[in-house]
Amino acid sequence: MKTSNSSRILQKKLLEWYDEEKREMPWRNDRNPYRILVSEFMLQQTQVKTVIPYFERWMKSFPTLQKLARARESTILKHWEGLGYYSRARNLKKTAQIILQDYSGKVPDSMEEILKLPGVGRYTAGAVLSIAFGHKVPVLDGNVKRVLSRLLLLKENAGTRKSENILWEAMENILPETGAGNFNQAFMELGATVCLPKNPLCLLCPLKQNCKAQKAGKQNLYPPQKQKTPSIKIEVSAAVILRRNNIYIQKRKVGGLMGGLWEFPGGKFESGESPEQCLHREINEELGVSLHIDEKLMVIKHSYTRFRVTLHVFLCRIRSGRVSPTQSDEWSWVKAKELDTYPFPAANVKIIKSLMNNES
Ligand code: SF4
Structure with missing residues (x-):
């Protein structure tokens, strides 16, 4: 996977699969940075199927960043009701206000600037920069981590700093020169629909030839989990x-x-x-x-x-x-x-x- 040739083969297989199999999502219709930003805030900690109706309702009420920046907080929270992790909604409003005041209403397209916005971490920054602006920046969500951990047979426990560093670096190494946005989305899609947490559908996987866990018959053991904290x-x-x-x-x-x-x-x-x-x-x-x-x-x-x-x-x-x-x-x-x-x-x-x- 480290040689550029094997990376190119992996990129090609994954992108062809994504082209055929990707699910319809309302924020995938265009590359409008505001829409991508909203969808990525909603997708933090939340599944796609839960987010879709919230996103559609949100866009009807706040179709532009300007509308969101000027909306009342109680109206925004009402639109977020049931999605949980409400600080995301408040941060999204603050982010919209900052973009309006400091960036003339345009979502910043550099890593340094976008990371200054409230509620924007490395994952959200990578998603917006790669999907909306086409920058060569990786994205690492739970789905990507699982796929990569299995492809590489990564022995480190999920969630440790060491495993995060290895995964970010691995993702950087296999990103294509152009079209990183599609590639990132393809990786996330593969994790969400094929490389499932339990019983991954390896027969349907475009990367089965590249996957060390599949070859070793150890898919369900990866990524290794830390002991769960009791409820x-x-x-x-x-x-x-x-x-x-x-x-x-x-x-x-x-x-x-x-x-x-x-x-x-x-x-x-x-x-x-x-x-x-x-x-x-x-x-x-x-x-x-x-x-x-x-x-x-x-x-x-x-x-x-x-x-x-x-x-x-x-x-x-x-x-x-x-x-x-x-x-x-x-x-x-x-x-x-x-x-x-x-x-x-x-x-x-x-x-x-x-x-x-x-x-x-
Ligand atoms: S072959 Fe199986 S375990 Fe490996 S990436 Fe594909 S679905 Fe996941």
């Missing part, structure tokens, strides 16, 4: 508080986890607490009121990063006290039908959907 279980109670047909919601503080999103108040169980005891304590601490619990509405299971959350949701009214939130600078009493206009974290969206289904 953490959390029990949480949340209150849907009613007052004269309005529901209480509050905005999470900007700068914290999921900052800027709205939520129903509540929190984690403390040792030995029942869901109801937790709710009474949390609401008293958070809002300075005591509650009357009318009924338990639902139990929702939800996962994010390493956390497995069980969320107990109660319909409540205020028994005594005046609402004075301690953990939020902004709150509101809204009609059930208005909930849909605010951005919420995914677990809260499940609560809202369930409330709406019960209403209809």
Whole structure:
């Protein structure tokens, strides 16, 4: 793979395969740098099929970088609702504002400048520079890492600094002189559709002759994985508080986890607490009121990063006290039908959907 001749053969096979087999994606229709930038922000940590409807909706609302730079943060977060890792949405807005102010509205086309933008790391920079501008720059996402690790039979554990360095260098060595954007996308596509994490479809692979793992029959052992960190279980109670047909919601503080999103108040169980005891304590601490619990509405299971959350949701009214939130600078009493206009974290969206289904 290191000689230029074997690299050329690999490039040719991969590009011919990509030409035939690539999936349709809305950001592949042109090389507009803004569209590529948005798609790459969305694709960080998220699969293509999840991203497509978000991307299409985004482009209808923010068809240009100028529109995005001038949009309200709550509108942007609403468009991102359910995609997770919300700092990406905030960084994308900041990036659009910086490009508008400092680069006359044009996405910078040098590595040095593009890496200065918030939320743009080496992966996103490489994708934008190679796909939108045709620069000879590698891209290394999870799919590319897996394919390369198998092609090279790389013994280093996935995710170590040493393996990252080896993989970046390997990818640089096999990039073609022209058409790096297509080549990068072809590598990612191969990892996403053929060189799957479990049971790769080697018979269909254009690189099977070049692949050391396939020859050794060790595809499923590569890349070697570090021991997984165990998941953490959390029990949480949340209150849907009613007052004269309005529901209480509050905005999470900007700068914290999921900052800027709205939520129903509540929190984690403390040792030995029942869901109801937790709710009474949390609401008293958070809002300075005591509650009357009318009924338990639902139990929702939800996962994010390493956390497995069980969320107990109660319909409540205020028994005594005046609402004075301690953990939020902004709150509101809204009609059930208005909930849909605010951005919420995914677990809260499940609560809202369930409330709406019960209403209809
Ligand atoms: S031959 Fe199999 S393991 Fe090797 S790159 Fe292709 S799909 Fe992956």
